[in-house]
Amino acid sequence: MSELKIAITDDDEAVRESLAAVLDLPGRVIATHPHGLAFIEAVKSDTPDVAFLDLKMPQLSGLDTLRRLSPLSFPVIMVSAHGDIATAVEAIRLGAFDFIEKPFTPVTVEAALARAIEEREVPVDTLSLDGLTSREREIAETLNRGLTNKEIARELDISPRTVEIHRARVFAKLGVRNVAELVRIMSR
């Protein structure tokens, strides 16, 4: 079995190095890049199997890096600041596979990595919003716009708890596990 190539791009040295340290297991090769341009340059000669890409970086942002790499030939996991869901959702629309929010734990990182490797995709033709109630469809649509639970609650004038319940039903009916997957299939 060949080695798994993981690329990490983050302008913060500590975040970059710690992420590399926690991902550094036998059978994996880790490459780190301090900014988007270095990553783009590296991809030309060596395509990673999975990439972690910070959203908020000076000069070239994570989104701009994605745009320049488009169309993507490998899954990219965006690393976003807490609460910056809207940008993360925008990244998914641009072709990123998933996003994790800082501060995150090693468990979150490994789970995102496992999903990316598995490349488990819901077949597009089987996806149908027909099975959703009208309220569930509203929830799916607002999630797709990158709103947080709290924002959705405010917009639809329901409690955050109700949003959570509907959200769980939407995920179950569509067979998705998180917002990233939902956005990925809805933007097709």
Place this chain on the structure above:
Amino acid sequence: MPGTTFAEGQLQALVRTAVDGILCIDRHGRVSLYNPACERIFGWTAEDVIGRNVSMLMPRRYAERHDGFIANYLTSGTPRIIGIGRQVEGLRKDGTEFAMDLSVGEFVDQGEPLFVGIVRDLSDRVAAERRLRDLQAQLTHMGRVGAVAEMGSALAHELNQPLTAISLFLAASDRALESDPEKARALFARAQDEAQRAGDIVRKIRQMVERGDEERRRVDLSEIVRDAAELCRVVDADGEATIDVDELEFDGTVFADPTQIRQIMVNLVKNALDATLGQTDRRIRIRSYLDGPDDVCVLVEDNGPGIDPELRPRLFAPFVSGKPDGLGMGLSICRTIAETHGGNLELADAAGAPDNLSGARFLLRLPVERDEE
């Protein structure tokens, strides 16, 4: 006195009806004159006081030394208060202390020195001043909290970086513990460094929002300038702007409340960061220099577009802002702080030395604190 036309009766009427307290003492501190205004001010009647030592009208800390003051003056001739007048504390009959303005004159009657004191009760004015100071302190505090609130999401982001790194370094360290203890230790040390970094950020935020009473002390201005610049580097999370701080090459000790001076500096640098936002080349420079023997100046300049000429005359007025969503309180509060510290804050003209940056330039001036003589 030659040319005096006052009759004895007129003089007595003057003393009796004066709004200010008038009293007279001899070389032993004994009271020989005590007018009705004194009765109102101190609460004691003339009968209570005449013939007794004037120290009964002072708080104990002065009373004990007062006889000594008079004796000292009579031997040395060096006045501490005579002919000068100053604000002192008096003691009322009910035991309360109050602020009063005291001026003392001396004259000689039949070879004996006599001292006349004129007393003005300042307690109302002092209370009003204290209220004003409290309000001002509240306002400056609000200004600081506002500044931090504005920086809130940037600060949260900046805290998440070390927190993320700590969590990951520790996990990696834990994993390496048995297979490679040396590596585990190294990773552990990096986690510690990151905890330190998070702590530093929190400390800086706290310095800004802390209420605390206004506390002035001798402080090193360069330290305040450095701290403020660092906090602003944190806020400028993208790290696009260069913030240069020239080290002080002189003793920049000032007598000031460090929290408030830091507030001025953070405001100025934050404004400069906002002004240059969106430029590819963003530069901010902080320079300090001595201006004459008494003033230390801190110049904050940027290479932004500069201050709109229309805004310039009103720039320091409250609720005037050059930013689309600015509250317009920052500079107004900062100038008040500078002025209450005996200094000022002004817009320095854009023209000048060729090495100046092209944008706005603000000049903070504070009096240098000299060593006690």
